[in-house]
Amino acid sequence: MIRACVTGLSIALATGVTAQEVIGRSVVDGRAIQILDDGTWRYARPTEGGCEDITGFLRFCGKNDGWSRTTIPNPDVAAAYRYDDRHYAQVISEELGSDDGMTAEFMRKVVVENAAGIVGLRVEDIPVLDVYPSEVDGQPIETIAYTFEIDGLNVVYANGIFSSPNRTMQLMTFAIGTKFSDRHRSLHEAFLSQLRMDQ
Template identity: 35%
Template sequence: MMKPLVLTTVACTLLSTMQLHAQSKVGTSVIAGKSVSLFDDGTWQYDQPDDADSSSCVVIVKDIRFCGDSNKWSRTNSPNAQINAQFQTSDTQYAQFVIEELGADQGVTLDLIGEAAVGFAAKASGVPASELPILESQAIELGTLKGRRISYSAVVDGRVKLVMINSMFVTPRRTMQIQTYEIGTQSLTETHAVLHREFLDAVEVSQ
């Protein structure tokens, strides 16, 4: 079992360190008549592969796109630099991506990510991690990726109630959290669970 100091260090790395943050999109351009995304590491890629359909997809990082209904999900400004992208479907329902270039090769596991996420939410709520309400925990899949989904409620700054559903995936060199959250409740509803599944189903990961 990891020592508390190690866990704290990894949690801070996952949630705060800019140097290990996944390559973020910084702009767009056109090459040979096709739209491309420009990344902060100096590379680029076509927004739509040659075999892609005409649906509108948003590039999150190089090999991850969100292809949800743009009439339902609108992209909003990310609340901080650690959030790769955030989307909104109502005044109280949001979704976001947190992607780090740190994975199993560096010793990261789903258990470690889950502990870090719960610990972060507990800190924002001003309670010990052991007292944060965990509403569910189950295995989940995204294409060929196998991960874990945990749901928990929090009261941020003692005022804002919310429920977070967090689907977490760890590959050899990457950690990905796909989160949806609903403000104003501390109960996990079937509507929120379905919304999360629909959002997850609209995520495309190139293998």
């Protein structure tokens, strides 16, 4: 029952995504390639200590640290992971960035507005538990933690927001509960530390 609710939360909170997804693999002139969902292809990067591609510019290297990849709940989510029955993670990537107005401040408002809209509350009724600086692969990002209840299930999101001139990513973890616990904070930072970006 809880997993079904968590999947529902994943579907409800996803926003649009336009990142390329790998749909196949092959070999050209002896080199591995990835076939993308937009009909193009690219040379595959060498595997780095258990890293796996999420998008053409983002890899996750934490599957040996307790995170296991799960089924993507909808096309808006680039990757989904499970740590245990209480902690989950997702990546949403959009090829819109600060040049398009998708700044960290704008995204901070959007994620809270989305949460409020899903549960039928006002924005001011979604408690923001913390906003603090984080880091992904040496790049500064901002994390916003907020909580809400949906269908009797309390959930806390820690949403890391990366914004560059032409790209925005939501690098989020979420946990069942009402508080942004030290455990959740630690797992969120550990999840972020396992992401690698191609600049």
